[in-house]
Amino acid sequence: MKVLFVDPEESSRDALRRALAALGRAARGFAGFAEAEAALAEFDPDVVIAAVDGAAEGGSRFLARARALRPTRSTLALVPADALDRAVVAIAAGADDFLWRPIAEARLAQLLAAAQGRAARDAEAEKTRLALARADVRDALPGRSPRWLATLAGIERAARGGGSVLLTGEFGTEKDAAALALHRLSPRGARRFAYISEGESLDLAMGQSDAGTLYLPGVETASLGYQEMLLSRLESGPTRFVVGLDEEPGDALAAGRLLPALREALAEDVVHLPPLRERDGDAAILAERLLEDSETGLSFEAEALDVLKAHDWPGNAIELREVVRRAARLSEETVGALVVRSVLARPLPRTKLRARKAPVVRIAVGDSLADVERRLISKTLEFARGNKKKTAELLKLSLKTIYNKIKEYGLEH
16 A cells, blocks of 8 residues: 655654555655655555644545546544544545554554555445446447447547547447447546536536546537636546547648647547447347347348448448337338338438437526426437437436336436
């Protein structure tokens, strides 16, 4: 277990160093927060101790920053023995516990043992959560083509990092679902995931994000002024941004739709989602999943699946979803090749295929909680195209609760 501590008082700092050495803990101590913050990423401590008294203004902010960078990290406030009220304030601000001056080695040993036990429990819980998240991602982003499996591996690699991510690909390549998958596979996966759109306050969204993930789809449609605001906030807080781009970055730059500095800031973590025509055989897999989720009880005939595989899908998954919906409406027990060909023969309007942004639910003082809940569930159902499982995931509710709420509020999608 590694410990990083910040204490401006030299004698107290030396006492901490000696006590940690006696306990066999690897430790680094600092007098100020600037140098300590620079060591957070490189040393990656399991426990952070910071003075929060008047001589160390900013201690609570430093502990919050350390926790945001690694949510499972234990944080301890260091306070004078005659000012234990500051410990109460620090714990209310998010610290796990407190230590007082002068340093009592027994108390320190007790706190570190508790932190180690908590870390072991958190690690086991995170292992279980991640296994469930991987299963959900495979369900939400089905496909077995080599291109798609490589993309899923890229999403998981990006998820493990802590920086912001750029998702690229043609419109309709499931960037919304990929952004949610990236969030769920990351250490932030138990925290909040939210869609934002141009016009929404980035600062407000960041303040409400609980250090989770904010997703901005279709960044090329946002004004350059809004992109500049986004750029200034990418590294200014604990929130992670995932940015979607519905075209090649080079094309967006050449056309003046993408801010060069923003592209450069997002260059380290880029995940490209291939078009459906380059995912050999995946169109049939995705179509079967969509038909299953429609709850119609229908199935595809083998020849119909061959027709779907042969189509080049200029609208990608969005087009496929609409084709499956139309074909299901024209079928009774099975969906045959003739029906699929007839639907494909009628081109879908471009407006049906454009990438969608999440609807905004606006509330006002005086709105009842029941009405707010009804509108939120209704809008989320609308965004998920009636998919109740995805609605439950987005709202972090159980599928049973979603079904009950739909019945309670008379929502039909």
